[in-house]
Amino acid sequence: MxxxxxxxxxxxxxxxxxxxxxxxxxxxxxxxxxxxxxxxxxxxxxxxxxxxxxxxxxxxxxxxxxxxxxxxxxxxxxxxxxxxxxxxxxxxxxxxxxxxxxxxxxxxxxxxxxxxxxxxxxxxxxxxxxxxxxxxxxxxxxxxxxxxxxxxxxxxxxxxxxxxxxxxxNVEKASTLKLIGNGNLAAILELLAETLTLGEKSGIGQQTVYDLITEIMPAPAIISYGKKMINDSFDGSVGFSMDGGIKDSSLVYRRSDLGSLLDTHSFIVSNAHRSMITTRAIHQAQVVSGTQQWDIVDESALIASSRVAAGLDPFNSKKGTTVVREE
The missing domain is CATH 3.40.50.720 (NAD(P)-binding Rossmann-like Domain)
Known part of the structure; x- marks a missing residue:
């Protein structure tokens, strides 16, 4: 057979x-x-x-x-x-x-x-x-x-x-393509995080924004990672860990990186890397205080950085999202 x-x-x-x-x-x-x-x-x-x-x-x-x-x-x-x-x-x-x-x-x-x-x-x-x-x-x-x-x-x-x-x-080419692909994913995560947070803070709701995005751009990564974000599904033990995402994104944008060697720069990947670093720090603070929900967070949890900047709860989208109209 x-x-x-x-x-x-x-x-x-x-x-x-x-x-x-x-x-x-x-x-x-x-x-x-x-x-x-x-x-x-x-x-x-x-x-x-x-x-x-x-x-x-x-x-x-x-x-x-x-x-x-x-x-x-x-x-x-x-x-x-x-x-x-x-x-x-x-x-x-x-x-x-x-x-x-x-x-x-x-x-x-x-x-x-x-x-x-x-x-x-x-x-x-x-x-x-x-x-x-x-x-x-x-x-x-x-x-x-x-x-x-x-x-x-x-x-x-x-x-x-x-x-x-x-x-x-050339054995280096497959590794190069891998970093390009991972950089693209990091950029998608950062864009999703910022967009969903804006939708939530505006009062439209992240679910409505997610439904629109998946309607007009139904890519598998957008669908799967966006679903994790709106459902606060950040358990890194069943996904891709934040530490792994930080390591991969750092390979794409660091000073001695691909971009510098080829006279290009990935600004959005740099932003994604910063969001991951911020999210890891927030999670580690919760671990120290014993208030963490997960021992390891998934890389999709980088949305925590955007949420905190907007005055929202980092890992629980059901908290602090009420919008009050000013008269």
Whole structure:
């Protein structure tokens, strides 16, 4: 059944920009996954449960064991990291970094790993929140060695994601696209926060504003994150944490960033970053006083910054929103 899946080109038409890899040999690929966080766990689970990888595997005791015994090693880590074996590999190994990292790091990792014989490195960041990872509807960017991308693409689609975007041989390109995409999301969150707060403070109501926005701009991110904001659904344990959003947005706008290198600037991303920093400070103050509702807040909670500036409650839109007309 798995082999039939690989031999049906129509199934992947428009979703994988590579031809089908060679038929696996007698010994199936051993797959390793490092980074079982909010996203990594769901992706690893879907890989294990997929038709292609229904023969998968067990747990490694150490990271060195993972790198030594596996043919393809996926890493999806909150911070920049890579795992390599202390002993040079005797067969081809593919390292796949799926996290959000600064593009120059990808180049550094590629040069380091390329010094080991038979070792390949590709960047493959993913677009989508935990619910998309759960449903295997992520969009996957890839850059690096062509043969490795082909092998990995057919492992990930449809098991983990719905589409692969090929960015060519330069390993930095996929990381660059990831930051551009994350910057776009931060800008959307900031715009939503300011707009919904204005609607609430004006007396029109954030629900009415949300209904209008989703009517004229029914993008998935606007619909899902806007719904979190109007419903005060800021539990970061089931979403994308504020700390993660701060880290990602800082990669986009910081002084040594993409924008400065390319003579561009993302003002709205800078504003979003400031809103996230402010929201985190408000939440941390509540943690200290023991009044917090959530131990971790979702990045959509950046609306707290706009609400506080407007004299509203940061995390409860039902408080302090009554508008009194002046006679």
């Amino acid at each position: 798995a082999s039939n899946l690989l031999q049906t080109p129509a199934l992947h038409a428009g979703t994988i920009p590579f031809s089908r890899p060679p038929t696996p040999g007698v010994h199936p690929l051993q797959i390793g996954f490092c980074g079982l966080g909010a996203m990594g766990y769901l992706m690893a689970r879907n890989l294990a449960n997929s038709l292609i990888l229904n023969r998968l595997s067990s747990f490694a005791d150490t990271l060195d064991q993972l790198a030594t015994e596996c043919d393809v090693i996926f890493t999806c880590l909150a911070n920049d990291a890579v795992v390599i074996s202390q002993s040079p590999p005797t067969k081809v190994k593919i390292f796949v970094e799926m996290g959000t990292n600064y593009p120059a790091l990808a180049g550094d990792l590629d040069r380091m790993l390329s010094s080991f014989p038979h070792t390949r490195f590709i960047t493959s960041p993913i677009f989508g929140a935990p619910p998309a990872a759960d449903k295997a509807t992520l969009v996957i960017a890839m850059s690096g060695d062509h043969r490795s991308k082909k092998e990995v693409a057919f492992l990930l689609v449809p098991a983990v994601g719905r589409k692969v975007i090929d960015l060519g041989e």
